[in-house]
Amino acid sequence: MTSIQPGGSLIIAWQLKYKHVLVVGGGDVAAGRLQSVLATDATVSLIAPRDRLHPTVVALIKQFPQRVSYRDRAFKDADLDDASLVLTCIDDIDTSRRIVELCRARRVPVNAADIPNLCDFYFGSQIRQGPLQIMISTNGNGPKLANIIRRRIEATLPPHAGKAIENVGLLRAKLRQRAPGTGGELSKARMSWMSQVCESWSLDELALMDERIMERLLADGWELAADKKRVEASTTKPQLMA
Numbered sequence: 001m002t003s004i005q006p007g008g009s010l011i012i013a014w015q016l017k018y019k020h021v022l023v024v025g026g027g028d029v030a031a032g033r034l035q036s037v038l039a040t041d042a043t044v045s046l047i048a049p050r051d052r053l054h055p056t057v058v059a060l061i062k063q064f065p066q067r068v069s070y071r072d073r074a075f076k077d078a079d080l081d082d083a084s085l086v087l088t089c090i091d092d093i094d095t096s097r098r099i100v101e102l103c104r105a106r107r108v109p110v111n112a113a114d115i116p117n118l119c120d121f122y123f124g125s126q127i128r129q130g131p132l133q134i135m136i137s138t139n140g141n142g143p144k145l146a147n148i149i150r151r152r153i154e155a156t157l158p159p160h161a162g163k164a165i166e167n168v169g170l171l172r173a174k175l176r177q178r179a180p181g182t183g184g185e186l187s188k189a190r191m192s193w194m195s196q197v198c199e200s201w202s203l204d205e206l207a208l209m210d211e212r213i214m215e216r217l218l219a220d221g222w223e224l225a226a227d228k229k230r231v232e233a234s235t236t237k238p239q240l241m242a
């Protein structure tokens, strides 16, 4: 029987490219939210009076003029009009609660930094290394502990994991070019070959892979596997690393 512990939350990697996010507030918490959202390639509106902006917020508004539009004022209902996602980080719980209600009516997901029980989702402590993204969540129980556990995980991470993942992404894209299509036997063969490459190469080796090695691995390896001759031999590397 599968052991499922209810009471958790769904951990997902939300795709926000080309979406618009509304951040209300410009203090300490908003500075973190802005960094998290900018890492997704979304565009942002940030609404907060200028006199209490955090220096990081000021710097990010300057650094991303195309992606962050800033309004020097308090929140207005119309700010919600084009938002796919709303983050309130203000020190005014009544306004925060009201924004949550407006979002509910519009079915827009919302996080209110000061009212966990009204949030549709929580943030977590994050590690980002290229495309590697790790989020540590205590599901609202102990944010400081999430931060402490994150630092421990960071200290044990293989140094080139991000680069290895980036290269595997490139290799997968090249493989799909060579063997396009979705589903069926081809899809299974592609998945099995990619899994074997990942199992038989170390993270350091994957991180060192360049275009030339990728092309040779695909030419010698994938073509062999596709012939269904010697699948195991198809992911070997010594001659490729030479």
Ligand SMILES: C[C@@]1(CC(=O)O)C2=NC(=C\c3[nH]c(c(CCC(=O)O)c3CC(=O)O)Cc3[nH]c(c(CC(=O)O)c3CCC(=O)O)/C=C3\N/C(=C\2)[C@@H](CCC(=O)O)[C@]3(C)CC(=O)O)/[C@H]1CCC(=O)O
Pocket (backbone or CB within 6 Å): 032, 033, 111, 112, 113, 114, 115, 116, 119, 121, 122, 123, 124, 125, 126, 136, 137, 138, 139, 140, 141, 142, 143, 144, 145, 146, 147, 150
């Ligand atoms: C992970 C992180 C991400 C981020 O914020 O980006 C994050 N909080 C972080 C830090 C942090 N937050 C607080 C402290 C002070 C120590 C302490 O109170 O423990 C510290 C420590 C510090 O600053 O070092 C205070 C605090 N936090 C919340 C409230 C409201 C409340 O509980 O009522 C209050 C005020 C309580 C009060 O007034 O007493 C609520 C939430 N904070 C969450 C996330 C969500 C649950 C995440 C989870 O459980 O895993 C949740 C529910 C909602 C949300 O924010 O989405 C970030 C780590 C960043 C990093 O270091 O990497």
Ligand SMILES: NC(=O)c1ccc[n+]([C@@H]2O[C@H](COP(=O)([O-])OP(=O)(O)OC[C@H]3O[C@@H](n4cnc5c(N)ncnc54)[C@H](O)[C@@H]3O)[C@@H](O)[C@H]2O)c1
Pocket (backbone or CB within 6 Å): 024, 025, 026, 027, 028, 029, 030, 047, 048, 049, 052, 053, 054, 073, 074, 075, 089, 090, 091, 092, 095, 113, 114, 143
């Ligand atoms: N979720 C978390 O991780 C976390 C962590 C610490 C604090 N908090 C809570 O989150 C809230 C924000 O914390 P902070 O440290 O960023 O506070 P802060 O005092 O640094 O910033 C508050 C910001 O909200 C702005 N603001 C207030 N009313 C506004 C309105 N109507 N429209 C637009 N902007 C408005 C202020 O101008 C200021 O920029 C607090 O209630 C705090 O208790 C949450």
